[in-house]
Amino acid sequence: MGCTHMPKRALIGALLIANMLTATRLSFSIQPLIRRSTYSLISPKHFPKSRPCPLWSSSFSFCLQNPHGSPTCPSIVPFSSHCSAPSMATVPQSTPEVNPLLLDFDFPPFDAVKADHVIPGIRTLLNQLENDLIELESKVEPTWPKLVDPLEKIVDRLTVVWGIVNHLKSVKDSSELRSAIEEVQPEKVKLELRLGQSKPIYNAFKAIQESPEWHTLSDAQKRIVDSQIKQAVLSGVSLEDDTKEHFNKVQQELEKLSQKFEENVLDATKKFGKLITDKKDIEGLPATALGLAAQTAVSKGHKDATAENGPWIITLDGPSFLSVMQHARNRSLRKEVYYAYVTRASSGDLDNTEIIGQILKLRLEKAKLLGYSNYAEVSMATKMATVDKAEELLEKLRSASWDAAVQDTEDLKNFSKSQGAVEADDLSHWDLNFWSERLRESKYDINEEELRPYFSLPRVMGGLFSLAKMLFGIDIEPADGLAPVWNNDVRFYCVKDTAGSPIAYFYFDPYSRPSEKRGGAWMDEVVARSRALSRDGTKARLPIAHMVCNQTPPVGNKPSLMTFREVETVFHEFGHALQHMLTKQDEGLVSGIRGIEWDAVELPSQFMENWCYHRDTLMSIAKHYETGETLPEDVYLKLVAARTFRAGSLSLRQIRFATVDLELHSKYVPGGSETIYDVDQRVSKGTQVIPPLPEDRFLCSFSHIFAGGYAAGYYSYKWAEVLSADAFSAFEDAGLDDEKAVEETGKKFRETVLALGGGKAPLEVFVEFRGREPSPEALLRHNGLLSVTASA
Secondary structure (H helix, E strand, C coil), rough: CCCCCCCCCCCCCCCCCCHHHHCCCECCCCCCCCCEEEECCCCCCCEEECCCCCCCCCCCCCCCCCCCCCCCCCCCCCCCCCCCCCCCHHHCCCCCCCCCCHCCCCCCCCCCCHCCCHHHHHHHHHHHHHHHHHHHHHHHHCCCHHHHHHHHHHHHHHHHHHHHHHHHHHHHHHHHHHHHHHHHHHHHHHHHHHHCCCCCHHHHHHHHHHHHHHHHCHHHHHHHHHHHHHHHHHHHCCCHHHHHHHHHHHHHHHHHHHHHHHHHHHHHHHHCEEEEHHHHHCCCCHHHHHHCCCCHHHHCCCCCCEEEEEEEEEEHHHHHHHHHHHHHHHHHHHHHHHHHHHCCCCCCHHCCCCHHHHHHHHHHHHHHHCCCHHEEEEEHHHCCHHHHHHHHHHHHHHHHHHHHHHHHHHHHHHHHHHCCCCHHHHHHHHHHHHHHHHHHHHCCCCCHHHHHHHHHHHHHHHHHHHHHHHHHHCEEEEEECCCCCCCCCEEEEEECCCCCCEEEEEEEEEEECCCCCCCCEEEEEEEEEEECCCCCCCCCEEEEEEEEEEECCCCCCCCCCCCHHHHHHHHHHHHHHHHHHHHCCCCCCCCCCCCCCCCHCCCCHHHHHHHHHHHHHHHHHEEEHHHCCCCCHHHHHHHHHHHHHHHHHEEEHHHHHHHHHHHHHHHCCCCCCCCCCCCCHHHHHHHCCCCCCCCCCCHHCCHHHHHCCCCCCCCCHHHHHHHHHHHHHHHHHCCCCCHHHHHHHHHHHHHHHHHCCHHHHHHHHHHHHHHHCCCCHHHHHHCCCHHHHCCC
């Protein structure tokens, strides 16, 4: 999800408990992006446990989908020893008197939770956990059984239950659910702060760190202790009286503002709908886009709408927006839709401008209370990088990408002029994607829309699962009916080891539902692997994940047919899920994606994207959905050749986002002479060949940094990309055509990157896999920028 280079400092563990205390996600977004929510047990900042995808990527904000609806499931289902639903007679059923949020479940009762369960359920839970915390503090001893295990149980329960509520808000939003969450959220934050600022717990961790037994602890246990101490300090444990009270008020307000920011983005996106009745106005749009636009029109009351004759409704949801930008010949339509997109949530009741100002002001205030100069320093305290190292990386990549991006723009001007475009000498932002697609088609003879029939969802998922079996020795089987789901399109899967035993489960929610589901693509945890949360005291609790995408749904009798970018997105999110599901770490606070430094977390996801260009993998999924014909060899070669198309421009786009993020959190003075938009315009002079429009208000929808886990952390996409490219180069070195060598390298990748979770510093994990520290050479080579960067 981002392009990265990786400096060499690996420091301190990320968020451990923090990584548990909120609902977040790894996700994609327009012209492709990733995210999680709130704090760490001991850290007052937003940190997703799952991540959203980057704002650029070769894959947009979509994903896979499921052609078959899942059957309705019981509200609570125990794990079975094989992937089949247990006998209904043995499944406890929820009753009207029982709040489903308070049930003792193995699989969350997603189908049973309603908005009116949230306030009573969360309040009861918070009261129970407050009592558990009081008891822990009164009896705490500096030992694992008397400190870490009971603490994990408290944090995990809150993480899982609040995660259900937060997840439903992302995939099944309603005004009633929003209101309920808004009412109890301050109480939830209050308990998180209470946990993070507990001096008895903090002192017990310090005692473990200073005890003679310290050397007997495992690496993972030491990481947990070190991280909890650091996170406690970042949560304000050392603050006293009035200062602590003020700190907590700042935290509460930040939580509220981030929630409102995201709601405004969702509402502003939903608010726009362009009704088109004249077929000339939508000339150039492919059949899939017309079908989607007609389907949207039907849902808005135009019952007779058809793809052929309309009417059609264009929205700002990813699939609709991008198809207009890339294919609509009507330049005025592209301009109108582009303006609407880059000015989302920047006016009227949904204006996020003031909210951004308040967030930045309060983050700076919080940093000062903790003894830091700016919020970027607070963010970096739990990452591999430092502010200086991140800026150094971004500048190196910027200078390496600039000339290539300038050439990209010249190529577009020359090509559009050769096609008789009146705008050729004055290309604007709403022209770039359109002419890029025409140039790509001309240069590589590739039309993404014409490739869709070769990438049907069932084929793609089958090929992805076969790849996972070859690389990591796992089998993935459908398990629909075993767990409750929130929508009939959601699929449920069981992951098995070579002995046929379940080792993990995951949900997959593929389709766009603009009326209730946030945009982008993301992965998040449902529950993590944990020894302390074992049912029988012997086998660790198994991990469960969910993958959410916003892919174009099936139209008529056709399955969902994917663009190549959507295929990449699915592989990306599955990479995140693999790291969560294939962990062998039994310490729940650092298992799976928990406790991994934020700037290393994109390694497995970006790593998996590389396999989309692997010949055997791609040919196994690229089969025509009607004829079964394999993608022609010459088309595959063109796809590979087109991989570096406009790489300089795409790199600069990400660098703009990352640089603005760091500027706003390290140098910007809230209320000063320079506005947030001035900062964006200034940064863009060095990161965009064609500067943003003066009216550009992209920051008002930049959820990654204002409502997710990427504040002063968006650079992580580029940082982790160095790691992921270098990791994939290990397979290239072994020989991608040597199946045995690939399997052996895959096993090593699983036993290190995917297995160790947050129990070991990411640089150490990388060196254990690769045998050396990371090098940017592979990334530069993959992007076609090696010679340019070398000279730079």
